[in-house]
Amino acid sequence: MNNAIRIHPCDSVAVALERIPKGGAIYGQGLEMAAAEEIPAGHKFALSAVTVGSPVIKYGCPIGFATANIPAGAHVHTHNLGTGLGGIQNYSYKPIHLKVNPSPGETFRGFLRKDGSAGVRNDLWILPTVGCVNDVAFQLAALARPHLRGSVGRVIPFRHPYGCSQAGEDQTATRAILADLARHPNAGGVLLVGLGCENSGVEEIKPFLGGSDESRIRFLVCQRHEDELARGLALLKELAEQAAEAVRGPLPVEKLIVGLKCGGSDGLSGLTANPVIGGFSDRLIAKGGSTILTEVPEMFGAETLLMNRCPDEGLFHETVSLINRFKGYYEENHVPVYENPSPGNKEGGITTLEEKSLGCVQKSGAAPVRGVLGYGERAGGPGLRLLEAPGNDLVAATALAAAGAQIVLFSTGRGTPFACPVPTVKISSNTSLACHKKNWIDFDAGRAAGGQDLSNLSEELYRLVLAVASGKELKHEAAGIHDMAIWKRGVTL
Numbered sequence: 001m002n003n004a005i006r007i008h009p010c011d012s013v014a015v016a017l018e019r020i021p022k023g024g025a026i027y028g029q030g031l032e033m034a035a036a037e038e039i040p041a042g043h044k045f046a047l048s049a050v051t052v053g054s055p056v057i058k059y060g061c062p063i064g065f066a067t068a069n070i071p072a073g074a075h076v077h078t079h080n081l082g083t084g085l086g087g088i089q090n091y092s093y094k095p096i097h098l099k100v101n102p103s104p105g106e107t108f109r110g111f112l113r114k115d116g117s118a119g120v121r122n123d124l125w126i127l128p129t130v131g132c133v134n135d136v137a138f139q140l141a142a143l144a145r146p147h148l149r150g151s152v153g154r155v156i157p158f159r160h161p162y163g164c165s166q167a168g169e170d171q172t173a174t175r176a177i178l179a180d181l182a183r184h185p186n187a188g189g190v191l192l193v194g195l196g197c198e199n200s201g202v203e204e205i206k207p208f209l210g211g212s213d214e215s216r217i218r219f220l221v222c223q224r225h226e227d228e229l230a231r232g233l234a235l236l237k238e239l240a241e242q243a244a245e246a247v248r249g250p251l252p253v254e255k256l257i258v259g260l261k262c263g264g265s266d267g268l269s270g271l272t273a274n275p276v277i278g279g280f281s282d283r284l285i286a287k288g289g290s291t292i293l294t295e296v297p298e299m300f301g302a303e304t305l306l307m308n309r310c311p312d313e314g315l316f317h318e319t320v321s322l323i324n325r326f327k328g329y330y331e332e333n334h335v336p337v338y339e340n341p342s343p344g345n346k347e348g349g350i351t352t353l354e355e356k357s358l359g360c361v362q363k364s365g366a367a368p369v370r371g372v373l374g375y376g377e378r379a380g381g382p383g384l385r386l387l388e389a390p391g392n393d394l395v396a397a398t399a400l401a402a403a404g405a406q407i408v409l410f411s412t413g414r415g416t417p418f419a420c421p422v423p424t425v426k427i428s429s430n431t432s433l434a435c436h437k438k439n440w441i442d443f444d445a446g447r448a449a450g451g452q453d454l455s456n457l458s459e460e461l462y463r464l465v466l467a468v469a470s471g472k473e474l475k476h477e478a479a480g481i482h483d484m485a486i487w488k489r490g491v492t493l
Helices: 130-146 168-182 204-210 228-241 273-286 301-308 311-332 345-346 352-363 393-400 433-435 445-450 454-469 475-479
Strands: 013-016 023-029 031-034 045-046 055-058 059-067 106-114 123-128 153-157 187-194 217-221 249-252 257-262 290-293 369-373 381-387 409-414 423-430
Touching: 013 055, 059 352, 106 393, 106 454, 123 130, 123 168, 123 228, 130 153, 130 187, 130 228, 168 187, 168 204, 168 393, 217 228, 228 454, 257 273, 257 352, 257 393, 273 290, 273 352, 273 381, 273 409, 273 423, 273 445, 273 454, 301 352, 311 369, 345 381, 352 369, 352 423, 393 409, 409 454, 423 433, 423 445, 423 454, 423 475, 433 445, 445 454
Parallel strands: 123 153, 123 187, 187 217, 257 290, 257 409, 290 381, 369 381, 409 423
Antiparallel strands: 013 045, 023 031, 055 059, 106 249
């Protein structure tokens, strides 16, 4: 078995697949050298001497510049490698002409809603319009659980701190996200719980619901009722009775929308989990389905790979605007665009944001980019879309759910128990994590580092997603973990 991998023929560094001691032999893919110092698993080492100021190449692209002379076989990390990222840029369109030959016909067993959307769960959701009534949502969930029956799986309360003391676009975004979740097809019924005096109350959110199927939605304004719990329980009973009539049936895979997210990445994420997800994305798109890639800051340094997959200049310019708008957001708040990776990323072997981004975009596979979505905007049509949202795990994953994703794939090298409002498939980049946190991890992509074929693992993941879409329970669902977070960009009044 190889103990190191060179990802691209042009790379000046390779990645250790296991800990290599000082003086230890390095072998794999024609590599024959000794480690000049200890190389931790997932970390990089120089394949030949690199002089100070020279670019360091990984994935066939620069991931930064040497800040010191680096001997062959030496550990390459924060002590001798720095970012090359800057601020807002001008980009030129260099299209790569990609073709997808759809082969529809596969199905999963889901819930067809009146508006034509497909749910992969039939739960009751309780959404507070303002943080003041978070605990009311949880009290109501406890009261309602004994009344569930039929195909209704769970009653899930959510909490968030917003909905009041916001202004302008910030307030509008909160209303849009709450409305997006209220009409999500994974919910057989939704109770929107308001206080009655907040900025984003029930009446303010109703216009954002548009032409959705409001028969699955009920509204509770707590200040209007002497006993808000009694009134809320009555509404939840109505919803439960109605939702119980829904049954799973065969639905075309074209109705599936899957969000793509990573968090707590390590040096193997871009070699195992993220390419496996990319292969899944290409498979789903070939079947007529949709995927959504987000975490815009974790496109910095790899953005041209996405821009050149845009089929026309109009979409290219939308992608440029997405990237530069987010860089402007950083600069307006006096934060360097390269204020990343996290401490956990660095411990796992990722040094610069360019390196992290080049690994992250592997999740998007090789399909053309078909659209760019603003925060709170819903996806429509097949293919890959880019979504405006930050890298924060829970904010970005919630944004994917709000955009219409019925399932989110979440790759991780460090592990996390979290989940967003929809089923969140936890995919480990290394097998040791999958073995250590069996209660968190649903799929071990670390097997790729041991020699298993990436394409076979992508096919296995595709089959798992269809099973999840048809009702298979994930680890976080068994543990009762469901969260949401809203991206707040404005002032607090």
